[in-house]
Amino acid sequence: MPDFEKYGGYILVGDRMRFFTGEATPKEVAAHPYLGQKKKQAEVGKHLPETRADVADWASVVPEPQLQAQRKAGYFLDLWHWRAHRSNPVGKSDDQVVAEARYGDEGKGPFFNNWDGDKKQPLLMLDPEKTGGKAALGWDDLAGGKLGFDDLYYLREDQAKPFDPKHAWKNGDTLPRRALRAGEGSRADISVHGLARWKDGYWDVTLVRRMDTGRPLDDKAFADSRVYTVGFSVHRDAFGSRWHYVSLPQRLGLSRRGDFRAARFSGAEPKWEQDWFTVTLFYPGQVSWPLLNSSRHAGAENIRKGIPVRLRHSEIQLAHYGIEMEFYDAIRRQWLYTLLAGVLLIAGFGLALNLLLARKER
Amino acid sequence: MAPYHHLIVHFPIALFTTAALVILMRAFSTGPVSQAAARVLTPLLALGVASALLAYALGLSVFPLETLTSSPLGRNHLLAATWTIAYWTLILVTSWRLGEAVWEGTRRWIMLGLGALGAGLLTVTGALGGHLSGSPSAVSQVFRLLGWEVYRTFYVPEFMLIALVVAAVAMAALGFAGRGARA
Numbered sequence: 001m002p003d004f005e006k007y008g009g010y011i012l013v014g015d016r017m018r019f020f021t022g023e024a025t026p027k028e029v030a031a032h033p034y035l036g037q038k039k040k041q042a043e044v045g046k047h048l049p050e051t052r053a054d055v056a057d058w059a060s061v062v063p064e065p066q067l068q069a070q071r072k073a074g075y076f077l078d079l080w081h082w083r084a085h086r087s088n089p090v091g092k093s094d095d096q097v098v099a100e101a102r103y104g105d106e107g108k109g110p111f112f113n114n115w116d117g118d119k120k121q122p123l124l125m126l127d128p129e130k131t132g133g134k135a136a137l138g139w140d141d142l143a144g145g146k147l148g149f150d151d152l153y154y155l156r157e158d159q160a161k162p163f164d165p166k167h168a169w170k171n172g173d174t175l176p177r178r179a180l181r182a183g184e185g186s187r188a189d190i191s192v193h194g195l196a197r198w199k200d201g202y203w204d205v206t207l208v209r210r211m212d213t214g215r216p217l218d219d220k221a222f223a224d225s226r227v228y229t230v231g232f233s234v235h236r237d238a239f240g241s242r243w244h245y246v247s248l249p250q251r252l253g254l255s256r257r258g259d260f261r262a263a264r265f266s267g268a269e270p271k272w273e274q275d276w277f278t279v280t281l282f283y284p285g286q287v288s289w290p291l292l293n294s295s296r297h298a299g300a301e302n303i304r305k306g307i308p309v310r311l312r313h314s315e316i317q318l319a320h321y322g323i324e325m326e327f328y329d330a331i332r333r334q335w336l337y338t339l340l341a342g343v344l345l346i347a348g349f350g351l352a353l354n355l356l357l358a359r360k361e362r
Numbered sequence: 363m364a365p366y367h368h369l370i371v372h373f374p375i376a377l378f379t380t381a382a383l384v385i386l387m388r389a390f391s392t393g394p395v396s397q398a399a400a401r402v403l404t405p406l407l408a409l410g411v412a413s414a415l416l417a418y419a420l421g422l423s424v425f426p427l428e429t430l431t432s433s434p435l436g437r438n439h440l441l442a443a444t445w446t447i448a449y450w451t452l453i454l455v456t457s458w459r460l461g462e463a464v465w466e467g468t469r470r471w472i473m474l475g476l477g478a479l480g481a482g483l484l485t486v487t488g489a490l491g492g493h494l495s496g497s498p499s500a501v502s503q504v505f506r507l508l509g510w511e512v513y514r515t516f517y518v519p520e521f522m523l524i525a526l527v528v529a530a531v532a533m534a535a536l537g538f539a540g541r542g543a544r545a
Contacts, residue, residue, distance in 0.1 A: 295426055295428060295429055296428060296429060296432040297429070297432065297433075298425050298429050298430070298432070298433060298436060298494075311496075312496060316513065317435075317513045320434060320511065320513035320514050321433065321434060321513065324434055324514065324515060328432075331515050331517065332431060332432075332437070332515075334517040334518075334519075335431075335437045335441065335515050335516070335517040336431075337517070337523050338441065338516065338517040338518050338523065339440070339441045339444055339445075341518070341523050341526040341527055341530075342441070342444075342445050342448075342526065343444060343445065343448050344526065344527060344530040345526050345527075345529060345530045345533075346445065346448040346449050346452055347448070347452075347530065347534075348529065348530030348531060348532070348533040348534045349452065349530070349533050350451075350452035350455060350456070351533065351534045351537050352533035352534055352536050352537035352540075353452070353456060353472070353537070354455060354456055354459055354460075354537070355537030355538060355540060355541045356536070356540045356541075357456070357460055357463070357464070357469060357472070358459065358460065358541070
């Protein structure tokens with residue numbers, strides 16, 4: 001994935017992405033013969049540039065045989081998505097893939113929607129026989145942040161039973177929107193090692209996966225002594241979707257030099273004696289790949305030449321640019337007014353100066 | 363056009379910097395060397411403004427205006443360049459109209475202030491140009507220490523815009539009023 005190595009996650013941000021200004025509507029996506037009708041996509045999510053005939057048109061998906069050929073050739077990204085609530089309580093990470101869209105790997109993910117659309121009621125409730133008598137969580141406990149890691153703050157499929165509308169529900173009884181499960185197949189390849197915990201303002205999470213899952217259409221296989229490109233992103237403070245912090249691409253060397261290096265270990269877990277490697281994250285804003293390749297981006301020509309983002313931009317620069325992109329029109333207008341006001345001030349000052357100094361001279 | 367812009371910007375930078383040094387020297391000295399240097403100030407400034415206008419025009423043709431004004435750095439560079447040219451033009455006109463009289467009495471300190479501010483604007487414009495061309499200097503760190511982040515678009519809020527316009531009109535009015543009183 002040479003483009004990912006150079007530009008990281010920017011290449012995944014296509015035309016009219018979900019939650020962007022001007023995002024494609026669910027109706028438009030549903031009407032798309034491949035993404036909507038065949039793949040049941042409801043929005044335009046992450047996708048790779050070459051899965052489109054025109055990167056500036058989300059709907060221009062290349063023919064299906066070409067998509068299949070791309071996947072077989074390894075033109076996809078492996079996305080490990082650990083979530084504090086939707087996967088951590090079952091010790092799993094969601095295993096996903098990004099190609100012409102963002103999909104879960106084959107199999108079952110670690111969560112599903114706890115909602116029966118036909119009956120318009122939750123699918124599951126807590127099974128009191130397995131939860132010490134609880135049929136639901138308590139709203140006051142959840143909203144008040146009273147629950148700890150050793151408390152029940154989630155709904156697991158193996159601790160649940162079908163929802164009973166005749167149960168003696170009381171005000172404040174709460175059932176999570178997502179029900180958790182161990183997952184199956186390729187989508188359940190990634191597990192949490194030990195216990196992932198929030199402490200002192202940080203999550204301490206270790207994810208494990210086989211070096212080669214044997215699923216070449218879903219996962220990237222790791223081989224010792226190779227160098228891989230990875231990117232990191234973090235959603236903080238319960239924000240979802242594009243309101244996340246991302247890194248520039250990083251080179252991970254497996255017993256090789258890279259931006260950071262992974263070393264072999266023996267035993268159940270590493271001793272964690274290596275030096276820390278700090279990755280700088282930033283908010284990317286509404287900056288898309290079509291925009292970066294358009295006439296609005298002075299560096300579009302550099303992208304065409306294959307010059308990596310790191311050679312032209314720093315994280316702090318991209319952070320500021322990303323935020324300003326959110327207010328593009330307003331900032332541009334105010335900047336222009338400022339420029340003109342400054343010129344007017346200089347002109348007024350110059351006029352006064354010359355008139356007054358000339359007066360003194362006479 | 364980028365290589366030509368890079369080529370030409372050396373001239374206004376060199377000419378305005380020399381002009382600032384001449385102003386500094388003449389403000390503190392009445393010696394023959396300072397007086398001789400001050401006599402070439404107006405042509406120096408004229409050449410500076412002319413070459414700056416050429417560099418400005420070439421700079422505008424490096425990228426389409428939409429491209430240049432789409433990034434904070436591009437906007438800041440364009441704003442600083444515009445103000446720099448406007449400001450040094452002001453100094454040129456003042457020097458040309460008043461001649462040797464600008465060094466008399468307190469006027470020399472006014473000239474010193476003008477030169478210092480002009481040099482400052484020139485530094486900002488040059489530093490931002492370096493960023494745009496992919497060669498950022500440590501000068502940006504100084505700006506950051508002074509509270510201005512070069513990667514954020516420089517603009518002022520509405521009330522400041524109004525204040526700037528009012529100040530411009532007031533200064534012009536003051537000038538005319540002063541001339542009228544004298545007449």
